[in-house]
Amino acid sequence: MPEGHTLHRLALDLTGTFGDKVVRSGSPQGRFEAAARLDGRTLLEATAHGKHLFVAFSDLEEQVHVHLGLYGAFTFVEDPEPPVVGQVRWRLSSGRATADLRGPTACELLVPDEIEAIHARLGADPLDPAADVERAAAVVAASRAPIATLLMDQRVIAGVGNVYRAEVLFRHRIDPRVAGRDLRPGTFLTLWADLVDLMGEGVRTGRIDTVRPEHEPEAMGREPRVDDHGGEVYVYRRAGQPCLVCGTRVRTEVVAGRNLFWCPRCQRRR
Known part of the structure; x- marks a missing residue:
């Protein structure tokens, strides 16, 4: 979708x-x-x-x-x-x-x-400069649901789908199974700010790219990703492949009705 x-x-x-x-x-x-x-x-x-x-x-x-x-x-x-x-x-x-x-x-x-x-x-839209992010943060902070579920809940955050939830959680080394209320103070606002930037770039380019410069194909000496869904990503649809950061095999399981992808080492619970 x-x-x-x-x-x-x-x-x-x-x-x-x-x-x-x-x-x-x-x-x-x-x-x-x-x-x-x-x-x-x-x-x-x-x-x-x-x-x-x-x-x-x-x-x-x-x-x-x-x-x-x-x-x-x-x-x-x-x-x-x-x-x-x-x-x-x-x-x-x-x-x-x-x-x-x-x-x-x-x-x-x-x-x-x-x-x-x-x-x-609908919840707050990261692409809306007037979005009520504080309300979204309050909902997340009070919830026992996993953050991976909350990011896909359109009543909380509108517009985030399966790619962005997997990638933003990886970029900030967050275990997707951690409950919203167990996130460290300020973590959700950090996720939000990153979504604003990533999704804004997606509007500009028409594709989803989430890897940092040091993990681009040219920087790592690897082949570019070939996928109908878009650009360079860390974990999305990379189950069984080595993590671009630590080399651990990327895992997947169904969360909130969609396949979630994450690195069990980079995103282990702290």
Whole structure:
């Protein structure tokens, strides 16, 4: 499932491509009937909160809410009317470009109260400068749940997914099974600051890179990582491979419904 940086980058792309432009809107697949209400309107802005995307239009209180889920994706082409390929849930086009949405978990037109309800159930977003990090820190400090579970709980932190949780915990040598309330004072705020930087870089580059300069392939004399999910990482999807720092085999187990990866030596409980 795409992590939060992907949605923020997508919001920037949609706004940059269609912002302040009159758009054509339709649902070639036929499953987003409200698309017709957007046809001929001006797209004002796309925004993101965690893994949720919101698109606002002129003279309309409602906004489009999109959750990509496991299989959803937008594709952009510099063509105002390319042939429809596959099951396109929503097509946006202007005089120069087209964006097609395929396979989302949700694509719906919601009234303001419904939109607010989604925001209300989501936690602090590291990519939101106005995020209430102190509230998130208080929830973590009071919780008996493992920090690996809390980082994936969208009610606590919105946008962090499986890659970022594994990598940020490794970068700070934290045992993923430690309860939130057992973290040392200030540790969560340190994790948060690192997530802000890492996810911000993800928005800029469109990929997840988490290794420090001294562990880059060139610095270590190793081959670059080859993976469909992105860039250089320490432990994510490296089960059974040697840790880049200490050489211990990376371990994995299911935590909060997803495969967690960690180094049992670098991240042993203190």
